[in-house]
Amino acid sequence: MAMTLRTDDELDRALAALAAAEGTSRQEIIRRAVLERYERSGHAARVQESSGRLMNRWGDVLHRLGTV
Numbered sequence: 001m002a003m004t005l006r007t008d009d010e011l012d013r014a015l016a017a018l019a020a021a022e023g024t025s026r027q028e029i030i031r032r033a034v035l036e037r038y039e040r041s042g043h044a045a046r047v048q049e050s051s052g053r054l055m056n057r058w059g060d061v062l063h064r065l066g067t068v
Contacts (some may be wrong), residue, residue, distance in 0.1 A: 005030065 007015065015026040022029070055062075 016028045023029045
């Protein structure tokens with residue numbers, strides 16, 4: 001699937017530097033960045049959901065411990 005990405009000078013310099021340092025293409029740098037961001041956002045959602053469940057289950061205990 002083809003996609004056009006418009007960049008400014010700062011992004012172009014950063015992409016070129018990263019691609020040269022890693023010995024890969026600019027496209028691969030962008031691909032990795034997007035996938036990494038996607039994985040992190042999914043992780044954050046899972047942590048948020050898990051925290052909510054734990055607070056529902058143990059919130060009263062945590063509150064009591066915090067007031068001792």
